[in-house]
Amino acid sequence: MKKFLLFASVAAFAVSCNDSLKENEFLVSGTIDTIYNGKQVFLKEAPKERMAQPVALDTAVVENGKFTFRGMAETPQERFLFIEGEEKNAPIRFFAEEGNITINVNKDTIYNSTVTGTFNNEVLAKYNKLNNEVSKKGQELSQEYTKASQSQDAEAVKKIEEQFEAFSDEMYTKFKAFIEENPTAEISIQAFPSLLRSQEATYEELKAIFDKLPQSSKDSDLGKKISEYLEKKKQADAAKSATSVGKQVPDFAAPTPEGKMLSVKEAMGKVTIIDLWASWCGPCRKENPNVVAMYNELHGKGLNILGVSLDEDGDKWKQAIAADKLTWQHISNLKGWDEPIAKQFGVNSIPATLVLDANGVIVARDLRGDELKAKVEELLAK
Incomplete structure (x- = not known):
């Protein structure tokens, strides 16, 4: 078990920074504005779990603008210092490890205090x-x-x-x-x-x-x-x-909002865009008006779009389709980031698009806006 023993000094540098330290021993020497004289400085352990609170380890008192902590640490340990009356501000972070550690507290921005003296710090x-x-x-x-x-x-x-x-x-x-x-x-x-x-x-x-x-x-x-x-x-x-450019699109199918199975082959046109999106995706919803305008202009010339949603809530998916006037075909397994179609294409961020030619060959990936429209028009003109 890793040992970490602490004992604080309330006197101003009761132990000199020049004192020899034992193996695994550290000495924290702090300086701070004298307006904090009499205030406590709290040494706390970094939380091991997210959202957990730091664990209190020891306390020192500021005297003549100085405070010290001394202890043992077999391995570097992440620690925090909180100043009494400044708990609402971000703490001072440092590593307790063998050696002399100097901390100069910045009273204006506590978390920007200077920590020096050992390798990790x-x-x-x-x-x-x-x-x-x-x-x-x-x-x-x-x-x-x-x-x-x-x-x-x-x-x-x-x-x-x-x-x-x-x-x-x-x-x-x-x-x-x-x-x-x-x-x-x-x-x-x-x-x-x-x-x-x-x-x-x-x-x-x-x-x-x-x-x-x-x-x-x-x-x-x-x-x-x-x-x-x-x-x-x-x-x-x-x-x-x-599924890179030049590869044949793999076959896949998923339920439509009405619950019927629809495959990519059934949804293809002269040019097909596979549009991966979700109702909760802000950038996706922001891009939708541009996609709608392009679809309305070019659908009659052979453009089809197949929307693949990474939603989990079917009602929110359908509501977004209606609200954004996405009149093309849609499918989803409603599995969020576990959507098998997204995994099939290696998609880890949305919006994401794939452009297919009439033969189902992938000719472009992740185009948006003017670049996407230009590619579609180029393929429709052939």
């Missing part, structure tokens, strides 16, 4: 800086997108969507480099989920990065969840490869 500081930069950029783009959407500026929306794609690639590159530069750091496993946001990253790429992490990280709860995700990613990539 130095790397954590780099991660926090990177994460703050990425979060700030993401928030700025989101605000711009909302503003453009509300003003119905289609050109601005398209431009920001392109910026989002470039930002996603940039974020993937930066977090990938961070993990590869710090594979043994405790925080690296927590940085890994940022890579999973990329729609372009393959299983092989992600698995190669994951394999560089220590076994202890892989065996953690988060590591196990990532392993499960990667296995699903492996299967999805294989399915996507089997």
Whole structure:
């Protein structure tokens, strides 16, 4: 069993930072604005389960703008510091591990306090800086997108969507480099989920990065969840490869809203779009008016659409079809992300589209807007 013993000092640096430390011993030396003199500092254990509350471990009192914690940790342990009166703010995160750890509390933004002195805390500081930069950029783009959407500026929306794609690639590159530069750091496993946001990253790429992490990280709860995700990613990539451009569309069938079975072969036209969507998917519903306009214009020339829903609630599925005036054919097994047709095509995000020619050959994947219409018109003109 891992041991973690703590004892706090209420005196200002009762033990000097220069005192020699025993094996696995750590000393946290904190400085904080003197307005907090007499306030308590709470040391808490990071929760092991999502939504759980941190577990209290020890308490120190601020004297002369200083506080200390001293204890033992056989392995690096993620910990939080809460300042009395500031509990509503995000806590200070650090790793309790052998060595002298210095914490300079930022009274204006507590969670941005500086933690230095040991390997994992130095790397954590780099991660926090990177994460703050990425979060700030993401928030700025989101605000711009909302503003453009509300003003119905289609050109601005398209431009920001392109910026989002470039930002996603940039974020993937930066977090990938961070993990590869710090594979043994405790925080690296927590940085890994940022890579999973990329729609372009393959299983092989992600698995190669994951394999560089220590076994202890892989065996953690988060590591196990990532392993499960990667296995699903492996299967999805294989399915996507089997249904890539140039391949014959595999046969499939599912119930219509009326409960009758309908196959893809029965729904095909001169050009066929397989449209994977769901009533709960905001981007899907936003795109529907464009698809409706294209269908109304080109259906008479040979365009058919087969909607495949990732809904689970049949009533909401039917209501969305009626509300968005989706007059083409629809099917769904009502299994959400377990929809077998989505798995058959390796689809892990929606909206997603496949364009088929008259022979059922896949000629394009994941086109939207003007690009989708241009491809359909090109095929109808042949």
